[in-house]
Amino acid sequence: MxxxxxxxxxxxxxxxxxxxxxxxxxxxxxxxxxxxxxxxxxxxxxxxxxxxxxxxxxxxxxxESLIAIPLFVFMGLILERARIAEELLRTMGALFGSLRGGLGVSVTLVGALLAASTGIVGATTVTMGLMALPVMLRYGYGPAFSSGIICAAGTLGQIIPPSTVLIIMGxxxxxxxxxxxxxxxxxxxxxxxxxxLFAGSLIPGLLLVGLYIAYQLAAAYIRPGLAPALPREAMVTADGARAGEVSALDVLRVLFPPLALIVAVLGSILGGVATATEGAAVGAVGATLLAGMRTGRNRWALWVAVLGTAVLMAMAGGFDLRLGRPDAPAGDRVVLGIALALAGLVLLAVAAIWRDLGRDRILVPAxxxxxxxxxxxxxxxxxxxxxxxxxxxxxxxxxxxxxxxxxxxxxxxxxxxxxxxxxxxxxxxxxxxxxxxxxxxxxxxxxxxxxxxxxxxxxxxxxxxxxxxxxxxxxxxxxxxxxxxxxxxxQAIWIGxxxxxxxxxxxxxxxxxxxxxxxxxxxxxx
Structure with missing residues (x-):
């Protein structure tokens, strides 16, 4: 050799x-x-x-842990195609836009949320580049500064869990x-x-988010022309609320669903309740339900699917629901009949959700x-x-x-x-x-x-x-x-x-x- x-x-x-x-x-x-x-x-x-x-x-x-990869990818793509990220960005922009550098802070925060939802660097960067970069340029942000903010926010998908990088690395x-x-x-x-590994990367990931935001606010304070505050007419949420009209309830309405999903996924994994694969399955189902809520049609189907599944899980924990038992007691047979009827109702609800998401070209492309x-x-x-x-x-x-x-x-x-x-x-x-x-x-x-x-x-x-x-x-x-x-x-992207x-x-x-x-x-x- x-x-x-x-x-x-x-x-x-x-x-x-x-x-x-x-x-x-x-x-x-x-x-x-x-x-x-x-x-x-x-x-x-x-x-x-x-x-x-x-x-x-x-x-x-x-x-088994690698099964989490397609599930987390599916979760992120559903949230992306349901335009949840766009609603987050508009609400954050209306909330922070009156600050110098506020739009950049909004991009970083939404990028962190997307990183915790998608776990894919490319998906976060492309999504934020398509949504945020034209808006930042339109309202006076420098090309290099805007590009740097978006690229940095995109890389958060590498370190903030759940991340496909961390799954393979683990x-x-x-x-x-x-x-x-x-x-x-x-x-x-x-x-x-x-x-x-998810738990170990969480604090360093949040540290990076804090460093990014601190730098952007400091740069905007030192050089006001680099990242000006947005005009009032630009700070409008998806519901038409403007800056100063954005209430805590508006922010909670937009932030709560994705945050609840992230907490459910990461909380179950970090709390030892579920493995990464099981947490990814929770995320994929939760993202699909959030997308169904976003369409605004057949809300009954969402509640039936969620509550029906919860009741079925509780029944499965308390009763023997195996089919084909000739010696099953009469009480178990009654419970089994109720469970079968409830399962059929849940399937009908899932079919309605599938039809709505298919009509909006969300599910099949994802x-x-x-x-x-x-x-x-x-x-x-x-x-x-x-x-x-x-x-x-x-x-x-x-x-x-x-x-x-x-x-x-x-x-x-x-x-x-x-x-x-x-x-x-x-x-x-x-x-x-x-x-x-x-x-x-x-x-x-x-x-x-x-x-x-x-x-x-x-x-x-x-x-x-x-x-x-x-x-x-x-x-x-x-x-x-x-x-x-x-x-x-x-060159501007590199300098930024x-x-x-x-x-x-x-x-x-x-x-x-x-x-x-x-x-x-x-x-x-x-």
Missing amino acids: ETLPLDLLMFAGLCILVLTGAPIAFVLAGTAVIFSLIGWAAGELNFNLIGALPTRLFNTMNA EVLASAYQQAQHQAGNFAARTISVGE MQATARTTTMIFTIVIGALFFSLVFRALGGDLRIQALLEAAPGGVHGAMILVMAMMFFLGMFLDYVEITIIAIPVVGPPILGAGVDPIWFGVMVALVMQTSFLTPPVGYTLAYLRSVAPPSVST AVPFILLQLLAVLTVYFLPGLATWLPAQLF
């Missing part, structure tokens, strides 16, 4: 092929195929190791942590859950987009698993482990080296590839040195979030460029991101030197 470092050549080949713009899933798998054949021909790779790929794929795809990090404990001789290894997004994610996962297997078979994990052990400064030096590598990878690869490829390689030696897995996962998520915001190839910048008007130049990159780095340093920000809440809850 000294004469032919195939692992390094493989990584270099991946970086070059990514720059061609080819689909990343096929780049990963193609690179793995090419270098597995080269390694086999050169005698550097035992081709029998490739036989482990089906087992690794099956074990990964069989992980599964991979748990495996790396168990491997580290096995290598240390502890075969009764403790595992970590996606819920713990399902189609969910299928496309989920397929893309899992195709990347398959390619990344194949790449990781070949990379490790060529000795790449041993090389990286030796590099980390030789890093000056011990554990802190190794952590800084890993964070720098994650930042660099974030400029070329998506979060799925980084998580599947890098964490299984760097995770065991880092975690084996005594690093807390939750803190490590949160640090990786924060660093990747920073890289997604960094020019010239930050993913969030590219998402905004795809929907920004021609009057907003690419710089202050928020500095805030991101401040958050990274804060969590690095105060690890309790990431570890305190999981310790209290779990």
Whole structure:
């Protein structure tokens, strides 16, 4: 391997092929195929190791926590297509618009709510870019300042739970942590859950929201022309209420449904009542019901579906509702008949909701987009698993482990080296590839040195979030460029991101030197 470092050549080949713009899933798998054949021909790779790929794929795809991904994606897309985000933005704009920088604060707050609803960086950035950027430009906000606010708000979907990044990372990090404990001789290894990672990322995510808002208000105060207050005629809610006419009841009416959904989902997960997958199912159903309320038609169907399902669950907990029992007591048969009639009524209500959402072109497009997004994610996962297997078979994990052990400064030096590598990878690869490829390689030696897995996962998520915001190839910048008007130049988008990159780095340093920000809440809850 000294004469032919195939692992390094493989990584270099991946970086070059990514720059061609080819689909990343096929780049990963193609690179793995090419270098597995080269390694086999050169005698550097035992081709029998490739036989482990089906087992690794099956074990990964069989992980229950990954079922949460399509459910959370569906939840976010339903909320997006139901125009709930637009109503939130208009109400927040009417509430804060009289302040200098108030519209930017509204965008950040709505972005945080969307991040907690969708968990997808691209969805939040594109949605806010389409809705908020034209309004900000129309009322005197600078193009760079507006772009920076939207891009920063979009990246919150990376760190604020529930996040698809954290779901995939939680599964991979748990495996790396168990491997580290096995290598240390502890075969009764403790595992970590996606819920713990959600809890660990919550306070750092809220810290970032606070930093963004503080910067925007300070910048607007120092330079009033950068983010002027909105004129009164611009501050109108969806119901026509203007600034000064927006009551607490108006704000509560708009904020309560999505906040209640977020609390129900995150509260059930963080409280240990439900797993991430079960919480995602609650979110998907809740988002569908919220979209049904948004249409304003057949409200009876919503109440029947919700109350009927609750009564059925209570009946199932108190009675044996199994069908086909010849020896069932008469009382159970009566209860079973009532349950069947109630289930039929719930199905009729669900059919009415389905018809309404289909009429408004909400449900079917959301399902189609969910299928496309989920397929893309899992195709990347398959390619990344194949790449990781070949990379490790060529000795790449041993090389990286030796590099980390030789890093000056011990554990802190190794952590800084890993964070720098994650930042660099974030400029070329998506979060799925980084998580599947890098964490299984760097995770065991880092975690084996005594690093807390939750803190490590949160640090990786924060660093990747920073890289997604960094020019010239930050993913969030590219998402905004795809929907920004021609009057907003690419240079303006890049310049606008710089202050928020500095805030991101401040958050990274804060969590690095105060690890309790990431570890305190999981310790209290779990």
